[in-house]
Every structure is written in structure tokens, then in C-alpha cells.
Amino acid sequence: MNKSTEVGPETISLLKSGNRPAFDEIYHHYSSNLYLRILKMVKVQEVADELLQDVFLKVWLKRDLIDENQPIKAWIYKIAQNCIYDHYRLLAKDAKMRQYLIDHYSELYNETEEYLLNKERRAVLNLALDRLPEKRKQIFMLCRIEGKSYEEAASILNISPSTVSNQLVKATKSMRDYVFFHSKEFMIFAIALHLNK
Known part of the structure; x- marks a missing residue:
């Protein structure tokens, strides 16, 4: 045949x-x-x-x-x-592979806001946002999406500015990790990385 x-x-x-x-x-x-x-x-x-x-x-x-x-x-x-x-x-999901990919393709680890520019990335971003604990999600929305200061967000949520800062760091890292490892761009770069070993 x-x-x-x-x-x-x-x-x-x-x-x-x-x-x-x-x-x-x-x-x-x-x-x-x-x-x-x-x-x-x-x-x-x-x-x-x-x-x-x-x-x-x-x-x-x-x-x-x-x-x-x-x-x-x-x-x-x-x-x-x-x-x-x-x-x-x-x-x-392997920690070493994860860190290796981050180290070699840091351009995928851009500011989260950049993902709003692309429809597909925005859909992934929304999924990442939904996975955050409610309070952390509110902090991220207020500071990163609405552009409020730590003090403004703290006043709205009745918490301290330092709590806002700490939770925002965790929220941003969680968002970036999720977007990074659930976007097609990551898959393309991961394959390219493996081929170039």
C-alpha cells in the first residue's frame, strides 16, 4: 500500500x-x-x-x-x-524542568497585563483569575485591573496595606504561573527547547 x-x-x-x-x-x-x-x-x-x-x-x-x-x-x-x-x-510539572523552562524562556514570563492584549491569552488569564482565593482575587482585581493603590485597596477591603502587598505578590505569581504553563506559546517553546538540546 x-x-x-x-x-x-x-x-x-x-x-x-x-x-x-x-x-x-x-x-x-x-x-x-x-x-x-x-x-x-x-x-x-x-x-x-x-x-x-x-x-x-x-x-x-x-x-x-x-x-x-x-x-x-x-x-x-x-x-x-x-x-x-x-x-x-x-x-x-517537574520542578527542575519547570525552573529550567522559566530560566530559558523568561520572555514568556512577562507582566500579566500583557496577556490582555491577546484574546486567547485573555481567556487563559480569566481561568487563572478564577482559581485564586476570593480575597486574593479581589486584591488582584483592585490593584492590577482597576489600578488602585495598596492603600485604596486596603481601605475598600478593610485590611492593612502590607496584607494587600503580600497577597498581591502571591496572586501575581499564581497568575503568571498558570498563564505560563497553560498557553500554547509555552508548549511551542517547550518543544523547541527539547529539540535544541
Whole structure:
């Protein structure tokens, strides 16, 4: 079979119906080239092996979502991309990897307000804001969004300016951490970092 072409529509239809031989055909048709792409991204054979298996497990489990009017290759590669992103998200939770990425891509660690300039970043920022404890969220909103001074925020919330300062530091760090590790830009830079090792 010429692997430069798509598998036939009848094979895709059979896969959607749960036909295992059809799945095997699709696996053998796409797995070799996909494995090489994954290996290029992660650089470790064992990891690439696991990710490839994860991809085709998802292909099988999500087969009912296949759009028979669209190329199945693009759908499979999209699943692979998401698996790679998930892999780097897990790596980012490791403290050493986390610090290494921050040290090497500090440009992603900009002032939080800059994220308001981009719709996607703003959506991530809103999610980060919602994760803050209520009092910390109020302080962040008053000082960073509304531009109030520590004294003004302290008066509104009936707390001391030093409490406002301490809580704002924690809120800002929490916001930046969340935005940094949940934006697509981070994923792109993380992959680039790994490729350049």
C-alpha cells in the first residue's frame, strides 16, 4: 500500500463501526511515519513508543468521532499533537524542568497585563483569575485591573496595606504561573527547547 495516500473510505467506515482489521490496516498505514515525527519531537525512543500507542488507543476509543468527509490522516496527526502537548505538560510539572523552562524562556514570563492584549491569552488569564482565593482575587482585581493603590485597596477591603502587598505578590505569581504553563506559546517553546538540546 502506498503510504503517501489516504486509506480508502470503506476502511474508515469499517473502523467507525468497530472493525478491528480496519483499525489494524490504518495502524500499519500511518504508524511508521507518525512514529518518526513523534520521535523527532520527543527525542527518546521509549517515550515515542508510548506516545504512538497512546495515539492509536485514542483513535480506537474515539473512532465514532471520525468525520468520513475529512482526511483521517489529519485527524490522527491532531491526536498525536495533543498527546505530545500532554507529554510536555507532565514534564512541566517537574520542578527542575519547570525552573529550567522559566530560566530559558523568561520572555514568556512577562507582566500579566500583557496577556490582555491577546484574546486567547485573555481567556487563559480569566481561568487563572478564577482559581485564586476570593480575597486574593479581589486584591488582584483592585490593584492590577482597576489600578488602585495598596492603600485604596486596603481601605475598600478593610485590611492593612502590607496584607494587600503580600497577597498581591502571591496572586501575581499564581497568575503568571498558570498563564505560563497553560498557553500554547509555552508548549511551542517547550518543544523547541527539547529539540535544541
